[in-house]
Amino acid sequence: VEINKVAILGAGCWRTHAATGITTFKRACEVADETGIKEAALTHSSVTYAVELKHLAGVDEVVLSDPVFDADGFTVVDIEEDCDVDLDEFIKAHLEGNPEDVMPKLRDYVNDIADDVPKPPKGAIHFLSPEEMEDKLDIVVTTDDAEAVEDADMIISWLPKGGVQPDIFKKIIDDIPEGCIVANTCTIPTRQFKEMFEDMGRDDLQVTSYHPATVPEHKGQVFVAEGYADEEVVEAVYELGEKARGLAFKVPGYLLGPVCDMASAVTAIVYAGLLTFRDACTDILGAPVDFTQNMAVEALQMMAKFMEEEGLDKLEEALDPAALTNTADSMNFGPLADTEILPKALEVLEKYSK
Numbered sequence: 001v002e003i004n005k006v007a008i009l010g011a012g013c014w015r016t017h018a019a020t021g022i023t024t025f026k027r028a029c030e031v032a033d034e035t036g037i038k039e040a041a042l043t044h045s046s047v048t049y050a051v052e053l054k055h056l057a058g059v060d061e062v063v064l065s066d067p068v069f070d071a072d073g074f075t076v077v078d079i080e081e082d083c084d085v086d087l088d089e090f091i092k093a094h095l096e097g098n099p100e101d102v103m104p105k106l107r108d109y110v111n112d113i114a115d116d117v118p119k120p121p122k123g124a125i126h127f128l129s130p131e132e133m134e135d136k137l138d139i140v141v142t143t144d145d146a147e148a149v150e151d152a153d154m155i156i157s158w159l160p161k162g163g164v165q166p167d168i169f170k171k172i173i174d175d176i177p178e179g180c181i182v183a184n185t186c187t188i189p190t191r192q193f194k195e196m197f198e199d200m201g202r203d204d205l206q207v208t209s210y211h212p213a214t215v216p217e218h219k220g221q222v223f224v225a226e227g228y229a230d231e232e233v234v235e236a237v238y239e240l241g242e243k244a245r246g247l248a249f250k251v252p253g254y255l256l257g258p259v260c261d262m263a264s265a266v267t268a269i270v271y272a273g274l275l276t277f278r279d280a281c282t283d284i285l286g287a288p289v290d291f292t293q294n295m296a297v298e299a300l301q302m303m304a305k306f307m308e309e310e311g312l313d314k315l316e317e318a319l320d321p322a323a324l325t326n327t328a329d330s331m332n333f334g335p336l337a338d339t340e341i342l343p344k345a346l347e348v349l350e351k352y353s354k
């Protein structure tokens with residue numbers, strides 16, 4: 001499997017990254033340092049992906065396509081003029097010092113102008129112009145999706161939230177090469193992404209993901225979905241991701257959302273619960289693993305049913321959280337107690353009790 005041309009659809013906007021108030025340009029600065037291209041420090045979203053693929057993973061041709069590049073609302077923030085931050089100091093703060101010495105200035109400026117900049121695709125906030133992206137980063141920038149995907153070995157979708165992706169892909173569906181690798185990021189679950197292409201008659205495509213589980217400029221990592229593409233393809237994307245992003249994980253495709261999206265907070269708590277529950281039951285009580293598994297499956301499935309039937313905002317009305325503080329406390333032994341997961345959970349339930 002050779003990946004010589006990558007097309008990235010969608011370039012993103014930094015306003016939401018500013019709004020969270022917690023992310024930095026740490027990875028972008030590392031990329032600037034590793035490649036010697038200073039301007040790489042000023043990339044975000046899929047633009048950081050593009051630089052990494054071109055200069056760290058050695059992909060011949062990286063094309064970034066977004067209608068916003070031609071839009072009146074495309075806004076380039078000059079960190080020196082607008083935010084009063086020197087580029088060398090910006091990089092130094094991220095690599096050797098504390099990013100928070102400089103980040104508040106960028107966030108404040110962007111939060112201030114955000115209301116006046118139209119949302120993508122009519123406008124977007126970047127720190128480099130499309131010309132600088134081409135000249136300094138050596139990537140191809142276009143507004144023509146059909147041209148971008150022509151002869152591509154891999155397409156990465158940084159397109160808006162799920163619902164609109166079919167309409168965008170429909171327009172270029174015949175331009176996507178036979179057997180092309182198509183990867184989703186954080187805006188659509190991989191399973192839904194796969195079904196979308198199948199609905200368009202493209203079950204020849206190799207579906208996987210190139211999911212950052214963060215904003216790409218902040219942290220170098222990527223999550224690659226398994227199960228919907230040939231194993232060699234998943235391996236190739238994984239190796240590409242490792243070179244480009246520094247750290248890559250393979251994840252069963254259907255788990256990509258639960259592991260990488262916001263509900264990973266729920267998944268992490270549930271997963272930690274499953275591991276400690278398993279060990280407490282099998283190691284200490286000597287319970288058979290299949291019996292233990294059945295009980296855990298029942299708990300997970302019924303909790304999902306409970307939430308669907310009652311609604312997430314009305315859970316406490318239907319089941320007093322205190323009910324569990326009085327049943328689960330006798331489970332407070334072995335790994336469940338040692339790892340402090342159950343005592344902490346019971347404390348939280350107590351707080352929410354009626």
Ligand code: GMP
Nearest residue numbers: 009010011012065066120121159160
């Ligand atoms: O994060 C979503 C990104 O997708 C934004 O930068 C949008 O401007 C971009 N976007 C919206 N519509 C399209 C489209 O039809 N093609 C491409 N390539 N990007 C789009």
